[in-house]
Amino acid sequence: MRKLFVICFTVFLLSLVTGCSLPIGDGLLTISSEGVDFIKSENNEQELAEGDEDGAMPADTQTGANDETDDDAELDDVANDSQSAEMNDSDRESNEQEGSNTNNSNCEKQDHSRVLQQIGNDFYIPDCAVITSQTFSEKEVSVYFDLPDAYWEDIADDYRDKLPRDGFNDSSNFEKQKSVIYFKQYGEDSNSSHITIQQDDKGEEDEEDYQQSVYIHAVIKK
Numbered sequence: 001m002r003k004l005f006v007i008c009f010t011v012f013l014l015s016l017v018t019g020c021s022l023p024i025g026d027g028l029l030t031i032s033s034e035g036v037d038f039i040k041s042e043n044n045e046q047e048l049a050e051g052d053e054d055g056a057m058p059a060d061t062q063t064g065a066n067d068e069t070d071d072d073a074e075l076d077d078v079a080n081d082s083q084s085a086e087m088n089d090s091d092r093e094s095n096e097q098e099g100s101n102t103n104n105s106n107c108e109k110q111d112h113s114r115v116l117q118q119i120g121n122d123f124y125i126p127d128c129a130v131i132t133s134q135t136f137s138e139k140e141v142s143v144y145f146d147l148p149d150a151y152w153e154d155i156a157d158d159y160r161d162k163l164p165r166d167g168f169n170d171s172s173n174f175e176k177q178k179s180v181i182y183f184k185q186y187g188e189d190s191n192s193s194h195i196t197i198q199q200d201d202k203g204e205e206d207e208e209d210y211q212q213s214v215y216i217h218a219v220i221k222k
C-alpha cells in the first residue's frame with residue numbers, strides 16, 4: 001500500500017512539472033511528456049530567445065541621426081561645389097576681361113593728342129598704345145603703334161566695334177595672327193582707309209625676356 005502511494009505521488013508530481021524548465025548549473029532541465037532532457041547553456045539561450053515572442057531587438061537610435069547628418073553633409077558638399085564652380089567661372093570671366101581690356105591701369109597712358117588732331121577725336125586708339133612712328137600729309141595720316149601685353153584678336157574685335165561702318169571690310173589670317181580692316185573714316189565719299197593688326201611678340205614664350213605685344217599700323221586717307 002505504501003509503494004502504491006509513493007508511485008501515485010510521483011506520478012502526480014511529474015504531471016505538475018511536465019512542460020516546465022528548471023535551471024541546473026550552466027544548463028537547463030526540461031520535463032515533458034516525452035521525457036526529461038538536459039540542455040546546455042548555449043542551446044538554452046537560443047531556445048529562450050526563439051520562445052520569447054514579446055522580445056524585440058534594441059532599436060538603433062543613432063541610425064536616424066546618422067542618416068540626417070550624412071544627408072546634411074552631402075547637401076553641404078553640393079553647395080560648396082556649386083559655390084566653387086561659380087567662383088571659378090567668375091574668376092575666369094574676370095581674367096578674360098582683363099586680357100581683352102586694352103585700357104587697363106597696369107600701363108602708362110600715352111599721349112595721342114597730335115594724332116587725334118590730324119585724324120579726328122572720334123578715332124579709336126588704345127590708351128596703352130605706344131607711338132613708334134607717325135607721318136602726316138595732305139592726303140593721309142600714317143601711324144605705327146606697339147601695344148604691350150595684348151592679343152591681336154582682342155584688339156581686332158575692339159576696332160570692329162569702334163570703326164565706322166562706311167566701306168567696312170574685314171579680313172583675318174589666323175596662321176599669321178593678323179587682321180586687316182578697311183573702312184572710310186570720313187564717310188561714304190571719302191577714300192578707303194585701313195588698319196593692320198598683328199601679333200608681334202618678342203622672345204620665346206617660356207623665357208624670362210618674353211614680351212607679348214601687338215603691332216598696329218593705321219593709314220587714314222583724307
